[in-house]
Amino acid sequence: MPLLEIRNLKVEFATAKGPFKALDGVDYTVEGSEVLAIVGESGSGKSVAMLAVMGLLPDTATITADKMEFEGRDLRTLSTQERRKVIGKDISMIFQEPVASLNPCFTIGYQLNETLKTHTNLSGKGRKARVIELMKSVGLPKPEERVNAFPHQMSGGQCQRVMIAMAIACSPKLLIADEPTTALDVTIQKQILDLLVQLQQDSGMGLIMITHDMGVVAETADRVIVQYKGNKMEEADVLSLFEDPKHAYTRALLSALPENADGDRLPTVSDFASEGGF
Amino acid sequence: MTKTSSVDTAKTTAVEKESRNATKAMLVEFWYYFSQNKGAVLGLALFVLLVSVAIFAPLVAPHHPDMQFRDALLSPPFWEAGGSLTYPLGTDAVGRDILSRLIFGARFSLFIGVVVVTIALVGGIVIGLVAGYVGGAVDTFIMRIMDIILSFPSLLLALVLVAILGPGLMNAMIAIAIVLQPHFVRLTRAAVMAEVNRDYVVAARVAGAGHFRLMFKTILPNCLAPLIVQATLSFSNAILDAAALGFLGMGAQPPTPEWGTMLAEAREFILSAWWVVTFPGVAILVTVLAINLVGDGLRDALDPKLKRS
Amino acid sequence: MFRFLIGRLGLLIPTFFGVTLVAFSFIRLLPGDPLDLLAGERGIDPERKAQLMAQMGFDQPLWHQYFDYLIDIFHGDLGISFASKKPVLTEFLTLFPATVELALCAIILAVCLGIPAGIFAAVKRGSVTDQAIMGTALVGYSMPIFWWGLLLIILFSGILQWTPVSGRIGILYYFPQGTGFMLIDSLMSGQKGAFTSAVSHLVLPSIVLATIPLAVIARQTRSAMLEVLGEDYVRTARAKGLSPFRVVGLHALRNALIPVVTTIGLQVGVLLAGAILTETIFSWPGIGKWLVDSISRRDYFVVQGGLLLIAGIIMLVNLIVDLLYGLINPRIRHN
Numbered sequence: 001m002p003l004l005e006i007r008n009l010k011v012e013f014a015t016a017k018g019p020f021k022a023l024d025g026v027d028y029t030v031e032g033s034e035v036l037a038i039v040g041e042s043g044s045g046k047s048v049a050m051l052a053v054m055g056l057l058p059d060t061a062t063i064t065a066d067k068m069e070f071e072g073r074d075l076r077t078l079s080t081q082e083r084r085k086v087i088g089k090d091i092s093m094i095f096q097e098p099v100a101s102l103n104p105c106f107t108i109g110y111q112l113n114e115t116l117k118t119h120t121n122l123s124g125k126g127r128k129a130r131v132i133e134l135m136k137s138v139g140l141p142k143p144e145e146r147v148n149a150f151p152h153q154m155s156g157g158q159c160q161r162v163m164i165a166m167a168i169a170c171s172p173k174l175l176i177a178d179e180p181t182t183a184l185d186v187t188i189q190k191q192i193l194d195l196l197v198q199l200q201q202d203s204g205m206g207l208i209m210i211t212h213d214m215g216v217v218a219e220t221a222d223r224v225i226v227q228y229k230g231n232k233m234e235e236a237d238v239l240s241l242f243e244d245p246k247h248a249y250t251r252a253l254l255s256a257l258p259e260n261a262d263g264d265r266l267p268t269v270s271d272f273a274s275e276g277g278f
Numbered sequence: 279m280t281k282t283s284s285v286d287t288a289k290t291t292a293v294e295k296e297s298r299n300a301t302k303a304m305l306v307e308f309w310y311y312f313s314q315n316k317g318a319v320l321g322l323a324l325f326v327l328l329v330s331v332a333i334f335a336p337l338v339a340p341h342h343p344d345m346q347f348r349d350a351l352l353s354p355p356f357w358e359a360g361g362s363l364t365y366p367l368g369t370d371a372v373g374r375d376i377l378s379r380l381i382f383g384a385r386f387s388l389f390i391g392v393v394v395v396t397i398a399l400v401g402g403i404v405i406g407l408v409a410g411y412v413g414g415a416v417d418t419f420i421m422r423i424m425d426i427i428l429s430f431p432s433l434l435l436a437l438v439l440v441a442i443l444g445p446g447l448m449n450a451m452i453a454i455a456i457v458l459q460p461h462f463v464r465l466t467r468a469a470v471m472a473e474v475n476r477d478y479v480v481a482a483r484v485a486g487a488g489h490f491r492l493m494f495k496t497i498l499p500n501c502l503a504p505l506i507v508q509a510t511l512s513f514s515n516a517i518l519d520a521a522a523l524g525f526l527g528m529g530a531q532p533p534t535p536e537w538g539t540m541l542a543e544a545r546e547f548i549l550s551a552w553w554v555v556t557f558p559g560v561a562i563l564v565t566v567l568a569i570n571l572v573g574d575g576l577r578d579a580l581d582p583k584l585k586r587s
Numbered sequence: 588m589f590r591f592l593i594g595r596l597g598l599l600i601p602t603f604f605g606v607t608l609v610a611f612s613f614i615r616l617l618p619g620d621p622l623d624l625l626a627g628e629r630g631i632d633p634e635r636k637a638q639l640m641a642q643m644g645f646d647q648p649l650w651h652q653y654f655d656y657l658i659d660i661f662h663g664d665l666g667i668s669f670a671s672k673k674p675v676l677t678e679f680l681t682l683f684p685a686t687v688e689l690a691l692c693a694i695i696l697a698v699c700l701g702i703p704a705g706i707f708a709a710v711k712r713g714s715v716t717d718q719a720i721m722g723t724a725l726v727g728y729s730m731p732i733f734w735w736g737l738l739l740i741i742l743f744s745g746i747l748q749w750t751p752v753s754g755r756i757g758i759l760y761y762f763p764q765g766t767g768f769m770l771i772d773s774l775m776s777g778q779k780g781a782f783t784s785a786v787s788h789l790v791l792p793s794i795v796l797a798t799i800p801l802a803v804i805a806r807q808t809r810s811a812m813l814e815v816l817g818e819d820y821v822r823t824a825r826a827k828g829l830s831p832f833r834v835v836g837l838h839a840l841r842n843a844l845i846p847v848v849t850t851i852g853l854q855v856g857v858l859l860a861g862a863i864l865t866e867t868i869f870s871w872p873g874i875g876k877w878l879v880d881s882i883s884r885r886d887y888f889v890v891q892g893g894l895l896l897i898a899g900i901i902m903l904v905n906l907i908v909d910l911l912y913g914l915i916n917p918r919i920r921h922n
Contacts, residue, residue, distance in 0.1 A: 056825055088828030095826075100819040105841045105917060115827050150917045166827070317722075425598070426605035429898040431860035434878065438894060441882050442616045518731055522864055525733045526879055541734055548737055549745045556741075559734030566729040574725070 003174055003206045004030040004053070004091075007067035011048050011230075014060045022048045022061075024230040032173065033204040035197070037221035037238070039211060039253070045230040046210050050176045054093055055083050071173065089119040092167035096179040098159035102151035108162045109147030115169045134165040138195060157188035161195070168199060174206040175199075181216065193219055214257055218242065226250045311579035318575020324568035332384040339378035340366070343535040347373040352551045368553040370544065376553065379535035380561050386536045387517045387565055390451055394516035395509050397455035402462020403505065407493045409463065410470030421467070424460035432457040432515075433522055440528045447530040450523045457519070458512045465508055469501030503580040510573035514566040521562050537562050595909050599902055606902070610895040611656050614887055615649070665892035670884055675892035679874060684767025685755060686873030689865070690858045692789060693796035698851060701801045705808025705847075709816060710835060720805065727802030732861055736795040736868040743791060750787050753870035757784040792869045796861045800854040807850040811843035818842070845916045852908025856901050 011023040023045040030036050038046045052063050053075065068075045070091065075083070095101045103111060109131055116127045135143035138161040151159055160180060167175055177196060181189035197220050200207040209220050217224055217238065224241045226233040226249065234247040245251045312318055331338055341347075353369040354361040361368060367377040409420040427435065432454075439453035440446075473479060474497065482496045523529030524538025532539055537558040544554040640646050644655050659665070665675040708720040744752045751757065755769045762776030770789070773781035815821065816839055824838040825831075862875035870876065874893060881889035 054826055056822055084828040084830065086828070088826060093826045095819060095823065097819050101823045103820040103824065103838050103842070105845075105915070106838075114829070118828055152918050163823070166823075317725075422601050422605060425602045426609060428856075429602060429606055429901055430609075430894065431856045431863070431897065431901070433860035433863055434894070434897060437863070437879070437882055438613060438890060441887075441890065442613065442618075444618070514729065518729075521731055522733055525864070526867065527883065538731075538733075541737070545737065548741060552741050552745075555734070555737050559731055559738065562731045562734060563726070563729060566731070567726060570725055570729050 001072055002029045003032045003071060004028065005067060005069045006049070006053070006065055009049055009052065009065040009068065010063070011045070011052055011057065012062045013058075014062070022230055023052075026227070026230070026232045028225065030174065030206045030208060032206050033200075035200060035207045035209060035220055035222045037209045037211060037217045037224045038227060039214065039217055039224060040227035041212060043229065044227040046227050047178050050093065050178060050208060050210060054087055054091065054176070055080070056093075085119075088115060089170040090172055091174045091176065092170070092172040093176040093178060094160070094163045094167050094180050097183050098156055098163050098180075099151060099183075101163055102159055104151055107148050107150055108154070112147075112162070112166055112169060115166050119170045130169070134169055135162075137168075137199075138162070138165040139191075140165070155188075156184050157192065160184065160188075160192050164192075164195065164199070168203070168205075171203060172205055174208065176208045176210070178210045179212070180209075182211075182213070189216075196220070214254060226253065308579050312575050315575040315578055317571045318578075321568045321571025321575065324564065325572060328384055328565055328568065329388060331381055332388050335381050335385055339375075339381040340364075341375040341378040343374065343379045343382040344533055345374060345378075347375070349373070352547070352554070354551070355553050358553075367557050368551075370540075370554050371547060371551075376557055379540060380537070380557060383535045383537045383540065383558070383561065384565070386447070386530060386534065387520070387562070390447070390454075390520045391513040391516050391569075393451050394455045394458065394520070395513050397452070398458040398462055398512055398516075399505070399509055401455070402459045403466050403498070405459075406463040406466025407470055407498065410467040411474060411489070411493050411497070413471075417467070420463065424463050427457065427460045430457075433519060436519060436523060437526065437528055440523060445528045445531060447520075447534065447536065450520055450529040451516075454516050454519045454523075458515060461508055461512065462505065465504050466501060469504060470497055473497050473500050507573060507577045507580060510569060510576055514569040514573070517562065517566055517569070591913050592910065595906055599906060603899070603902060606895060606898040607657060607660060608653070610891050610898075611653050613891050613894060617887060660895070665895065666888035668881070668889045669886045670881070670889075675889050676896075678877070678889070679892065679896055681767075682872060682874050682877050685769070685871060686859075686862050686866070686875060688768045688770065689789070689792055689796060689871060689873060690855075690862060692793040693858060693861075694800060694851070694854060696793055696797040697800035697804050697854070700797075701804030702808050702847065704805040706812055706835065706840065706843075708805070708809045709812030712813060717809075721809065724802040724805045727798045728806065730798050730802075732795050732798055733864040733868055735798060736791070736865060739791050739795060740868070750791050751784075755785065755788050755872060756781065757788075760784060792865050792871055795868070796858060796865045799857055799861060800851075803854065803857070804847065804850060808843065808847050811846045812839060815839045815843045841915075845912065848911055848915060849908060852905055852911075855904045859897055859901065 006026075006028040008025045008027065009023055010021070010025055013020045013022055026045070026049060028036075028038075028049065038049070040046045048057070048061075051057050052061070053068070053070075057063065065076060070086065073086075075086075078086070102108065106114075112131045112134060113127050116122055116130055120127070120130075122130060131147060132143045135146060140146055140158060140161050146154075151162075154162070164180075175196075180196065181192050184192060193216060196207065196209075199205075207220075209216065211217060221238045223235070223237050225235045226241075226247065228249050233249040234241070234245065236246065241250065242254070245254055347365075347369060350362075350365060350369050351373045352371055353365050353373075355368045356363045356366050358368075365375045365377070367375075367380070369375055370379075405420055409417040430438075435457050436450070436453040439456060440449055443449035443452065470493075479492065479496055482492055487496060520529055521536070521538030521541070524536050524540075525542045527542055530536035530539045532543055540558040541555065544551075544558065547554045637646075644652055647655070663676055665679075667673070668675055668678055671678060704720050704724070708717040711717045740752055743750045756773060757780075760773065760776070760778055760781045762772060762778060762781065764772050765775065766772055769785040770782070773785040812835075816835075818839075820842075821834060821839050824834045829838070859875070862871075862873060863879055864875070865871065866873045866875035867879050874897070878890060878893045881887075881893070
């Protein structure tokens with residue numbers, strides 16, 4: 001049984017200018033302890049699918065699927081109360097803007113503690129110890145002092161480490177990382193990716209890496225799904241995707257990497273759109 | 279020489295045409311957002327109605343506002359027993375037709391709003407521009423003075439100013455304008471300080487624009503949106519404050535059919551003739567509400583931050 | 588935090604001196620000189636006038652008079668009321684608790700109703716409830732409160748006869764006013780019905796005075812909540828599996844309160860301005876009514892003292908609000 005299995009997921013947003021289809025029948029399967037990368041441009045619906053799993057889409061979204069199961073439990077029929085017991089505990093998520101994702105009015109210790117309080121039976125003392133342990137495991141220096149720091153007192157990379165600590169607090173079975181390095185400096189990006197991969201390997205959880213960066217895919221993923229305008233273009237393991245992209249869009253995406261720049265102009269996906277015919 | 283200048287003229291007219299088109303497009307977009315807000319459209323309709331009633335008051339009103347009908351003192355509105363359609367909303371203690379007084383009163387309220395906002399806006403913009411543009415000690419001095427004005431409750435300061443100037447409608451308007459003015463100064467100054475280092479201002483300065491041109495032609499048009507919203511808010515505040523001063527006997531003096539003054543005259547009949555007290559207040563409330571509805575609509579339509587959501 | 592406080596005080600001190608200058612100039616800007624005003628219609632004989640002028644320091648140069656005035660202020664001497672012959676400060680202190688009691692009840696009412704209403708409207712954005720709450724708030728915001736008070740008197744005192752028309756307590760009750768707060772004093776007096784009487788006198792004025800702050804707070808809370816609910820950290824809170832109550836009531840509200848606290852602080856001026864009208868309508872013996880009466884009696888030392896004291900109170904409250912703002916906003920506390 002796969003960890004997460006989704007069949008024919010459709011998401012539609014009600015907007016002022018009529019309904020907008022963000023996802024048009026996409027399948028996802030994630031096995032335990034694998035790293036799945038979902039790649040695509042902005043607007044390809046790559047975040048929407050995972051926000052739908054988390055139940056974080058706004059009320060304007062209509063979600064339909066033939067199947068949507070986590071560990072064999074049907075997520076579609078879960079009540080909001082039951083879903084809250086899964087979210088943040090068995091499935092957790094980190095986001096693109098680490099500084100904005102942490103509440104500016106609470107210390108990071110408080111915010112970490114809150115997750116533990118919601119999902120575990122640990123005593124106050126036990127939670128305190130666990131918070132320090134978590135901060136150590138994500139490589140935050142001086143955790144005993146840092147627990148009382150506010151998010152604005154830390155750098156973007158450190159905030160993302162806090163987010164990761166919060167996400168792994170209850171030893172989740174699946175971690176969804178939505179563009180976790182996009183807002184960070186290049187040197188920090190590598191450290192955060194290494195941390196995620198190492199945590200994934202140590203704990204054996206499933207990891208979904210949502211990104212637009214083929215470099216991130218190459219560095220982390222076992223398997224890749226390429227998405228474009230709410231549809232799946234291609235699904236393959238990472239080696240065959242880079243060596244032998246089957247779909248024209250994937251080829252276009254790969255050709256648009258900066259190292260393929262011709263002269264002083266960067267190629268874009270739309271340069272290849274006509275020959276691919278997608 | 280002539281050739282280049284004719285090319286220049288052609289270019290200029292093209293630029294002018296484009297800028298006119300851009301202005302037009304902006305207005306169309308503005309109207310689109312404004313008309314999305316049903317409350318704002320309703321407010322605007324009410325306001326237009328009020329303005330027309332005020333302008334055509336002598337034609338619309340059934341009687342002269344000061345005419346006393348001695349045989350119909352405190353006559354109730356027409357739907358109550360003893361009321362008649364001759365005086366649709368009844369008469370006051372000296373037999374004046376309330377509806378006619380309200381209709382003429384609309385002239386005063388709108389006049390108060392226009393005058394007060396004009397004084398406060400012009401004064402506020404000039405002082406705010408100077409503070410924001412000149413900066414330094416001048417700025418500090420001006421802003422401290424504005425802080426001092428804002429340290430007093432507006433109505434109290436207006437009362438005190440009227441005590442100095444003497445009661446009356448004109449003095450009340452001046453007092454309210456002085457009290458409302460710091461808000462315009464603050465807004466203008468903040469907007470100017472945000473704009474003054476922008477590239478387009480620097481470009482204009484480099485191109486040799488003088489201080490006055492920079493202040494009024496380059497910077498000011500880009501600070502207008504918050505000022506327009508504030509002007510609408512001040513319009514309704516002015517009407518409320520003037521009515522309050524009238525009510526306290528410090529604004530328009532009887533027998534002026536100003537709504538607040540009418541309320542003050544009617545106070546003693548509060549438990550015996552409800553209509554004398556009720557209708558002037560309804561008139562104030564509806565007018566202020568209409569203007570505030572328009573103000574909310576303007577704010578939503580002019581605020582680019584809210585537009586996106 | 589300390590530097591923040593010093594900075595605020597640095598702004599406040601020149602403003603305070605400016606306020607004293609305004610209060611000082613007030614009497615000198617009035618048409619006619621103060622002693623003519625004092626003497627009224629009967630006039631005063633010139634010799635006696637010159638003597639009094641010298642006695643009160645009005646023959647000194649202006650800067651000297653202002654300096655004397657400042658010294659008097661720091662000795663707590665704000666002049667004597669013409670009408671009651673009592674010191675202005677003593678009169679003020681006697682009447683002030685009545686205004687504070689009224690204003691406190693009004694602001695508590697406004698906060699307790701306004702914040703939940705704003706939260707509710709923001710969470711149910713665009714719904715009929717939202718529109719109803721915001722429509723009501725706009726009506727409240729546009730309300731001429733002096734008329735609103737009269738309307739409530741017609742309804743509750745006239746037609747329904749539920750509440751008294753004016754004053755703070757029924758004439759049957761007499762007890763020492765230890766605290767000056769009628770609710771507390773009436774409770775402590777132990778007289779049967781005294782507390783109920785005090786409450787019934789307080790209800791209508793509180794509602795009237797609360798109307799505009801209530802509307803402003805509800806509108807501000809809604810817009811602050813709407814802004815905050817779209818923030819990333821609210822999504823994080825939901826992604827943690829927290830209950831909606833905790834997400835909205837703790838994570839979102841804590842941030843939304845920062846601008847709302849400032850708004851509540853700004854209502855102090857609105858409350859004092861409103862007290863002038865409310866106290867006049869309900870014959871509430873507080874400083875609002877006192878000032879209006881003094882202006883119409885031309886008791887100008889009272890007006891001068893009242894101006895200074897009220898501005899002082901507003902500045903003090905604004906300072907407290909600024910400090911509170913620093914306390915609830917960690918970003919200010921540390922920078």
